[in-house]
Each structure stands twice: as C-alpha cells, then as structure tokens.
Amino acid sequence: MKPPRLFRHPIAVLLLGGYGLLIACGDGDKPADVPTTPPLTGAEAPQPTPAGGDTPAYRTSAECGRCHTEIYAEWKQSYHGRAMSDPLFRELSAEVNKEECIRCHAPVNLRDSGWDTPVARSELRDEAISCLSCHQNGGNVSGPHGGMEDAPCRPVQDPDQIDVVKMCFVCHNQHDTGNEWLRGPYSHEAGEPRERDIRTCLDCHMPEVERPLVQGGKVRKGRRHTWFGGHSMKQLKKAADVDVQIEALPAGGHRFRVFVTNKGAGHAIPTDARHRSFDTYLLLRDAQGKTILDPTDPQQQDRAHLAKFRKFYRGSGKKDTQIPPLARVATLGEGKGYLDVPEATSGTGEAWLVYRLTPRDVLNKASLKAGDEDDIGRLWRARVVVRVEFRFGP
Ligand code: HEC
Ligand code: HEC
Ligand code: HEC
Ligand code: HEC
Ligand code: HEC
Incomplete structure (x- = not known):
C-alpha cells in the first residue's frame, strides 16, 4: 500500500482545495x-x-x-x-x-x-x-x-x-x-x-x-454516488476514440489499420478487472454494398478481429495489453492491429471498438441489436462502443 501522499503536498492541497473551481x-x-x-x-x-x-x-x-x-x-x-x-x-x-x-x-x-x-x-x-x-x-x-x-x-x-x-x-x-x-x-x-x-x-x-x-x-x-464504469455505455464512450489508416497494397487490395486512443480515462483501459477487454474489428463492403467481411459471422470473426487489449489472467503467460492514458495504438502485441484484404479494391467499411465485461460475452447480431443505451443493469454481451465508417479505393 502506498503512503497516502495526496495531502502531504502543500501544492496538492491547494490545487485540490480549488478543484471544484479550476x-x-x-x-x-x-x-x-x-x-x-x-x-x-x-x-x-x-x-x-x-x-x-x-x-x-x-x-x-x-x-x-x-x-x-x-x-x-x-x-x-x-x-x-x-x-x-x-x-x-x-x-x-x-x-x-x-x-x-x-x-x-x-x-x-x-x-x-x-x-x-x-x-x-x-x-x-x-x-x-x-x-x-x-x-x-x-x-x-x-x-x-x-x-x-x-x-x-x-x-x-x-x-x-x-x-x-x-x-x-x-x-x-x-x-x-x-x-x-x-x-x-x-x-x-x-x-x-x-x-x-x-x-x-x-x-x-x-x-x-x-x-x-x-x-x-x-x-x-x-x-453523485454513481461510480459509472464498464457497465455504463456513456462512461465507456468517454474512454476511447478510433481512427483508421488505409493503404493500397502493391499487388491489389488494401491494408486496414485501426488505432485506438485512450482519450478520457484516468488510467489504462480496459480498467481494473482482468476479465474486461477492448477489441477492434473490421467490417467491409464492396462497391456494390455487399458485405465481404462480417465480424458477426462466426466463420469470419477471427479474420475480422484485429487486436485485443486486456490485462490477462495471472499465469496465462500473456503480456498486459491495456492502453495507457492518452496513448494511441493499433496493437500492443495481441493481434496485428491491421488486416490485408486483397479482394477489397473499392467500397466502404466500418471499424468497431468492442467492449466485453467477460471473455464469454459473444459478439453476434443479437448483442449488436441491444444498441448503445446506457443500461448499466444489462450484462453478458459484447457491445460496440465506437463505430467509425470509411471509404476505400477509387
Ligand atoms: C465508496 C465510498 C462511498 C460510499 C459507499 C458512500 N459514499 Fe458518500 N461520499 C463518498 C465520498 C468520497 C464523498 C465526498 C465527495 C465530495 O468530495 O463531495 C462522499 C460524500 C457524501 C455526502 C456529502 C455530500 C456530497 O454529496 O458530497 C453525503 C451526505 C454522503 N456521502 C452520504 C452517503 C450515503 C447516504 C451513502 C450510502 C447510501 C454513501 N454516502 C455511500 C464516498 C462514499
Ligand atoms: C434522520 C435523518 C438522517 C439520517 C437517517 C442520516 N442523516 Fe446524514 N445528514 C442529515 C442531515 C440533516 C445532514 C445535514 C444536511 C445539511 O446541513 O445540508 C446530514 C449530513 C450528512 C453528511 C455530510 C457531512 C459533511 O460534513 O459533509 C454525511 C456524510 C452524512 N450525513 C452521512 C450519513 C450516513 C452515512 C447516514 C447513515 C449511516 C446518515 N447520514 C443518516 C440527516 C440524516
Ligand atoms: C471497499 C472496497 C472499495 C472501495 C473503497 C471503492 N471501491 Fe469501487 N468497486 C469495488 C468493487 C468490489 C466493485 C465491483 C463490484 C461488482 O461489480 O461486483 C467496484 C466498482 C467500481 C466501479 C465500476 C462500476 C462498474 O460499472 O462496473 C467504479 C468506477 C469504482 N468502483 C470507483 C471507485 C472510486 C472512485 C472509489 C473511491 C471513492 C471506489 N470505487 C472505492 C470496491 C471498492
Ligand atoms: C479523467 C477521468 C478519469 C479519472 C481521473 C479516473 N477514471 Fe476511472 N474510468 C474513466 C473512464 C472513462 C472509464 C471507462 C473505461 C473503462 O471502463 O475501461 C473508467 C473506468 C473505471 C473503472 C471501471 C472498471 C470496470 O471494470 O468496470 C474503475 C474501477 C475505475 N475507473 C476506477 C478509477 C479510480 C480508482 C480512479 C482514481 C485512482 C479513476 N478511476 C480515475 C475515467 C476516469
Ligand atoms: C482487494 C479487494 C478485492 C478482493 C479481495 C476481491 N475483489 Fe472482486 N473486485 C474488487 C474490485 C475493486 C472490483 C471492481 C473492478 C472492476 O470494476 O474492474 C471487483 C470486481 C469483481 C468482479 C466483477 C463484477 C462484474 O460485474 O463484472 C467479480 C466477478 C469479482 N470481483 C469477484 C471476486 C471474487 C470471486 C473474489 C474472491 C476470490 C474477489 N472478487 C475478491 C476488489 C476485490
């Protein structure tokens, strides 16, 4: 346990004394x-x-x-x-x-x-x-x-x-x-x-x-005595931003890299409990609007999954991939953070940042339909916290 340092600093006391105003x-x-x-x-x-x-x-x-x-x-x-x-x-x-x-x-x-x-x-x-x-x-x-x-x-x-x-x-x-x-x-x-x-x-x-x-x-x-955290969509939306980098591949198709920024949490995200995670996914449609990569299709989900951010269970042998405050990253080692899609010549797409309260929360059509209402009592589903739309190709 760290010594309680906050109030040993005269400056901290001054600043904290005024935090309501400052x-x-x-x-x-x-x-x-x-x-x-x-x-x-x-x-x-x-x-x-x-x-x-x-x-x-x-x-x-x-x-x-x-x-x-x-x-x-x-x-x-x-x-x-x-x-x-x-x-x-x-x-x-x-x-x-x-x-x-x-x-x-x-x-x-x-x-x-x-x-x-x-x-x-x-x-x-x-x-x-x-x-x-x-x-x-x-x-x-x-x-x-x-x-x-x-x-x-x-x-x-x-x-x-x-x-x-x-x-x-x-x-x-x-x-x-x-x-x-x-x-x-x-x-x-x-x-x-x-x-x-x-x-x-x-x-x-x-x-x-x-x-x-x-x-x-x-x-x-x-x-307020609310302590909103990972159960609250509103609080989750304050935590992260997503942006996409698109590069044409020399042999045809495109490389899609999805970045996540910890824009608003005072600590690393996902926060605290080891069973929480943030994941990035990619959805792609061709120029005719037909879906060519669908993160909710069980056959395509692994391919559509770009990166996982999580503090893994002790003994899993996996490295911590939580995102520190203000950092912008595509991956911290769990997943490549990008996907090369030769068949994606032109069309539209979406990058998703998905939050899971537990590893068993599945991403499927039903979990998406739940929408992004701020229902803190609803458990056991993977939720899309940020969805960014983009266009690629000529
Ligand atoms: C996890 C710790 C925690 C719990 C549980 C908690 N409080 Fe508080 N409470 C605080 C803190 C911290 C403050 C100081 C907030 C501030 O700076 O104004 C506070 C402030 C208050 C205040 C002063 C007014 C205000 O809003 O600051 C009242 C009254 C109060 N709490 C009543 C309660 C009651 C009644 C309960 C149970 C229903 C409760 N608290 C549960 C931590 C807690
Ligand atoms: C019978 C009514 C009543 C009950 C029951 C009650 N309180 Fe209070 N409490 C008050 C009143 C009145 C104030 C002063 C409000 C004011 O002046 O604005 C107060 C003030 C407080 C404050 C603010 C103190 C400060 O200096 O910031 C806290 C904290 C608090 N109560 C906690 C509790 C807790 C915890 C319980 C239950 C264990 C509790 N109260 C039960 C009536 C009550
Ligand atoms: C006595 C231990 C204890 C203290 C003190 C405490 N917490 Fe917690 N906190 C917990 C536990 C346990 C949970 C999770 C409860 C659960 O989900 O079953 C939790 C949950 C939370 C959550 C997440 C809510 C969610 O959506 O899952 C937030 C945010 C939080 N606490 C903030 C705070 C803050 C800020 C303070 C200091 C004012 C504080 N806590 C003090 C034990 C504590
Ligand atoms: C600048 C704002 C900010 C500060 C400061 C901050 N938090 Fe958070 N916190 C957030 C946001 C945004 C989230 C939602 C992201 C998440 O759950 O990963 C969050 C989530 C949490 C959770 C939820 C974890 C869960 O599993 O549901 C806990 C617990 C928590 N914070 C505790 C704390 C404690 C303790 C402190 C102080 C040491 C603190 N926070 C300081 C913004 C902040
Ligand atoms: C040192 C204090 C501490 C002890 C001991 C502790 N917990 Fe917790 N627990 C917490 C805190 C703090 C949180 C909130 C973390 C968060 O929200 O990410 C929490 C959250 C949880 C959650 C998440 C609830 C949710 O809704 O997702 C579960 C489950 C849990 N604890 C189970 C346990 C079990 C089982 C034990 C005993 C083996 C245990 N805890 C012992 C502090 C503790």
Missing part, C-alpha cells in the same frame, strides 16, 4: 430514474441511537437513505451497492462462499483498518460496500463539508473523505488502477508541463452536483 468537471451524469420521496416528518424518520462510543447513529444504508434519498438511490443502483448481488460475483465466489472475497465486496468501515487491507464484515453482508464502509468514523459519519454537527447522523468533517489515495486505492489498486492514475497525466504528481489538468477519481466517477443533501435541506455542492 477543473471543468461534473457532467451531471445521473442514473435513469432516481425516485424522489416527500420530505420526512418526525415519526417516519429513523430514530438515532444515543451518541457515544463507536456506535454510529444509524447502521444500515436503507436507514441513511430515509433522509439522504437521492444519494441512496444512486448508491443502490451503483456497483458498490450491488457488489454482493452482482450475478458475476455470485458465480465466481461460489455463491459468496469464498470468505476471501468478502473483504472488498462487504467491508467493515475502512477507517478502522487504517485505509489498508479491508476487513470482511461479519454481518449485514447484503449491504455490500455500504454507506458506513466509506463514511463511518467511530460513532460519527465523516463528510467533506463540516459545520453540520447538529444533524442526527452526527457528521464530522474529515479531509480523508476526499483523499482518493485512501478512499479508492484500498480496493482499486489490486490491479494497479490507482498506481496507473498516480503515474499518469491526471494526477497531482504528473510532471511539468502538464498535459492535462488534475482530475481525481472523484472528478470522473462522482460528478459534481448542486443539491440538498436531505429533503428540504440547503442546496450544497456535493457529488
């Missing part, structure tokens, strides 16, 4: 249907436990959600809220019977383990990564604002709450995502001259929003 962030990303409930009246509101000791006023996220309705709805839909019910997690953890899996998917409060290796909760495991996992501070809850000490949940201010090296690294550095960000162009540690303004994990995954924290409360600057 950095264009917060695009208002919002899950589709955040329910609004009427303000709570006395009797409906949960009663806090008396102050004192290490017992917080409320224990479950649903209790927090009775007052913090919007944040609760966002969290509930997010993959932090789903970390124990996610079907893929249930399958790979033998229906949650592997004890070693629980510590990051349903941890006790992270401050208690000193922002180091999380510890598994022994109870309330369905709560997954709960409000208290991130907010409990003894008998209090921590927040970024301060000055709300009279509120029933007993909030206290704690700068650690916005220190991403503490908040996010404990779980998201097992595949190096945290370090990729620290080494990359968006961190406070990037060399001068900077290629990009500082953007932390929170800037890109918890977009800024102005709203009351509780029904009927004062409007404040806060952040």
Whole structure:
C-alpha cells in the first residue's frame, strides 16, 4: 500500500482545495430514474441511537437513505451497492462462499483498518460496500463539508473523505488502477508541463452536483454516488476514440489499420478487472454494398478481429495489453492491429471498438441489436462502443 501522499503536498492541497473551481468537471451524469420521496416528518424518520462510543447513529444504508434519498438511490443502483448481488460475483465466489472475497465486496468501515487491507464484515453482508464502509468514523459519519454537527447522523468533517489515495486505492489498486492514475497525466504528481489538468477519481466517477443533501435541506455542492464504469455505455464512450489508416497494397487490395486512443480515462483501459477487454474489428463492403467481411459471422470473426487489449489472467503467460492514458495504438502485441484484404479494391467499411465485461460475452447480431443505451443493469454481451465508417479505393 502506498503512503497516502495526496495531502502531504502543500501544492496538492491547494490545487485540490480549488478543484471544484479550476477543473471543468461534473457532467451531471445521473442514473435513469432516481425516485424522489416527500420530505420526512418526525415519526417516519429513523430514530438515532444515543451518541457515544463507536456506535454510529444509524447502521444500515436503507436507514441513511430515509433522509439522504437521492444519494441512496444512486448508491443502490451503483456497483458498490450491488457488489454482493452482482450475478458475476455470485458465480465466481461460489455463491459468496469464498470468505476471501468478502473483504472488498462487504467491508467493515475502512477507517478502522487504517485505509489498508479491508476487513470482511461479519454481518449485514447484503449491504455490500455500504454507506458506513466509506463514511463511518467511530460513532460519527465523516463528510467533506463540516459545520453540520447538529444533524442526527452526527457528521464530522474529515479531509480523508476526499483523499482518493485512501478512499479508492484500498480496493482499486489490486490491479494497479490507482498506481496507473498516480503515474499518469491526471494526477497531482504528473510532471511539468502538464498535459492535462488534475482530475481525481472523484472528478470522473462522482460528478459534481448542486443539491440538498436531505429533503428540504440547503442546496450544497456535493457529488453523485454513481461510480459509472464498464457497465455504463456513456462512461465507456468517454474512454476511447478510433481512427483508421488505409493503404493500397502493391499487388491489389488494401491494408486496414485501426488505432485506438485512450482519450478520457484516468488510467489504462480496459480498467481494473482482468476479465474486461477492448477489441477492434473490421467490417467491409464492396462497391456494390455487399458485405465481404462480417465480424458477426462466426466463420469470419477471427479474420475480422484485429487486436485485443486486456490485462490477462495471472499465469496465462500473456503480456498486459491495456492502453495507457492518452496513448494511441493499433496493437500492443495481441493481434496485428491491421488486416490485408486483397479482394477489397473499392467500397466502404466500418471499424468497431468492442467492449466485453467477460471473455464469454459473444459478439453476434443479437448483442449488436441491444444498441448503445446506457443500461448499466444489462450484462453478458459484447457491445460496440465506437463505430467509425470509411471509404476505400477509387
Ligand atoms: C482487494 C479487494 C478485492 C478482493 C479481495 C476481491 N475483489 Fe472482486 N473486485 C474488487 C474490485 C475493486 C472490483 C471492481 C473492478 C472492476 O470494476 O474492474 C471487483 C470486481 C469483481 C468482479 C466483477 C463484477 C462484474 O460485474 O463484472 C467479480 C466477478 C469479482 N470481483 C469477484 C471476486 C471474487 C470471486 C473474489 C474472491 C476470490 C474477489 N472478487 C475478491 C476488489 C476485490
Ligand atoms: C434522520 C435523518 C438522517 C439520517 C437517517 C442520516 N442523516 Fe446524514 N445528514 C442529515 C442531515 C440533516 C445532514 C445535514 C444536511 C445539511 O446541513 O445540508 C446530514 C449530513 C450528512 C453528511 C455530510 C457531512 C459533511 O460534513 O459533509 C454525511 C456524510 C452524512 N450525513 C452521512 C450519513 C450516513 C452515512 C447516514 C447513515 C449511516 C446518515 N447520514 C443518516 C440527516 C440524516
Ligand atoms: C471497499 C472496497 C472499495 C472501495 C473503497 C471503492 N471501491 Fe469501487 N468497486 C469495488 C468493487 C468490489 C466493485 C465491483 C463490484 C461488482 O461489480 O461486483 C467496484 C466498482 C467500481 C466501479 C465500476 C462500476 C462498474 O460499472 O462496473 C467504479 C468506477 C469504482 N468502483 C470507483 C471507485 C472510486 C472512485 C472509489 C473511491 C471513492 C471506489 N470505487 C472505492 C470496491 C471498492
Ligand atoms: C465508496 C465510498 C462511498 C460510499 C459507499 C458512500 N459514499 Fe458518500 N461520499 C463518498 C465520498 C468520497 C464523498 C465526498 C465527495 C465530495 O468530495 O463531495 C462522499 C460524500 C457524501 C455526502 C456529502 C455530500 C456530497 O454529496 O458530497 C453525503 C451526505 C454522503 N456521502 C452520504 C452517503 C450515503 C447516504 C451513502 C450510502 C447510501 C454513501 N454516502 C455511500 C464516498 C462514499
Ligand atoms: C479523467 C477521468 C478519469 C479519472 C481521473 C479516473 N477514471 Fe476511472 N474510468 C474513466 C473512464 C472513462 C472509464 C471507462 C473505461 C473503462 O471502463 O475501461 C473508467 C473506468 C473505471 C473503472 C471501471 C472498471 C470496470 O471494470 O468496470 C474503475 C474501477 C475505475 N475507473 C476506477 C478509477 C479510480 C480508482 C480512479 C482514481 C485512482 C479513476 N478511476 C480515475 C475515467 C476516469
């Protein structure tokens, strides 16, 4: 675990202190249907436990959600809220019977383990990564604002709450995502001259929003608890761009090379989990419009597949081919990144960048029909994230 460096730098503190103003962030990303409930009246509101000791006023996220309705709805839909019910997690953890899996998917409060290796909760495991996992501070809850000490949940201010090296690294550095960000162009540690303004994990995954924290409360600057990632088409589209280089071959036909640029992720893509991948594919039509290479045809799919970008499973013997921030590449060793097609003299084509949550997500006509709606609950399909059309030949 790296030492929490973010707040040791006076400059970082200054910059972070001002990031709300300095950095264009917060695009208002919002899950589709955040329910609004009427303000709570006395009797409906949960009663806090008396102050004192290490017992917080409320224990479950649903209790927090009775007052913090919007944040609760966002969290509930997010993959932090789903970390124990996610079907893929249930399958790979033998229906949650592997004890070693629980510590990051349903941890006790992270401050208690000193922002180091999380510890598994022994109870309330369905709560997954709960409000208290991130907010409990003894008998209090921590927040970024301060000055709300009279509120029933007993909030206290704690700068650690916005220190991403503490908040996010404990779980998201097992595949190096945290370090990729620290080494990359968006961190406070990037060399001068900077290629990009500082953007932390929170800037890109918890977009800024102005709203009351509780029904009927004062409007404040806060952040959405959405954490959109690989399940969100909108977030994936921010990550990558595609461009195509076309060369006529001396013996006839053309060479098609497809480049991918990591234009918007603060770390390498695909991010984090080893089962994710980005793949490039080529579709070609002749001058009459007849398809001559079709990535959804099982017989042609291997030929139409140009490159794979992925952090492969340990022990696979394969080299890591994730794309670093801002890099533009056609291949990093898995696939040639181009295809020579002698029969392609003139016509049109498309380059596809396809995202897979798992290696078994198949690319076929049904998965394409699913379209590019931002449906974060839909699993098990390969999705086209970027599609670039082009023309070739005379
Ligand atoms: C060190 C913390 C940690 C431990 C321990 C851990 N995980 Fe995870 N897990 C994560 C993080 C962080 C993610 C999110 C990564 C991502 O989104 O790419 C994740 C995501 C997953 C996913 C992806 C879910 C999806 O929808 O695609 C699966 C499946 C998973 N973990 C299974 C397991 C299993 C099985 C174990 C036990 C063998 C385990 N995890 C132990 C931190 C952990
Ligand atoms: C009975 C209503 C109620 C419940 C239940 C409740 N809170 Fe609060 N919470 C408030 C109020 C009121 C504020 C202050 C809002 C304001 O002044 O804008 C607040 C503020 C906060 C803050 C902001 C603190 C800061 O300084 O930035 C956090 C964080 C917080 N609550 C977390 C939680 C968590 C976690 C739970 C569940 C364990 C919870 N709350 C349960 C009413 C509640
Ligand atoms: C206690 C461990 C833990 C902490 C702390 C944590 N995460 Fe996660 N995160 C996870 C796990 C586990 C998953 C995957 C859950 C699943 O899919 O089953 C995940 C998923 C995600 C995703 C992907 C959602 C998707 O679409 O698959 C993003 C983005 C994310 N986290 C960002 C963050 C950020 C930013 C922070 C810091 C504020 C953070 N996380 C803190 C464990 C953690
Ligand atoms: C993965 C960690 C994580 C989880 C889980 C989490 N929060 Fe937060 N929360 C944060 C961070 C980080 C901030 C600080 C954001 C900022 O800079 O404003 C925050 C801020 C807040 C605030 C202050 C207002 C704001 O928007 O910044 C409230 C209130 C709050 N959270 C309530 C909750 C509640 C209620 C839940 C559960 C439904 C919850 N949080 C779950 C990490 C988390
Ligand atoms: C400049 C914006 C930006 C910053 C900064 C950033 N991310 Fe991301 N992140 C993205 C984009 C875009 C994606 C979607 C691409 C993908 O999933 O590969 C993403 C995806 C993810 C995922 C999804 C993985 C999955 O399997 O679904 C996780 C987890 C994640 N980021 C964690 C973090 C953490 C932790 C930090 C801080 C150390 C961070 N991100 C900083 C933009 C950013």
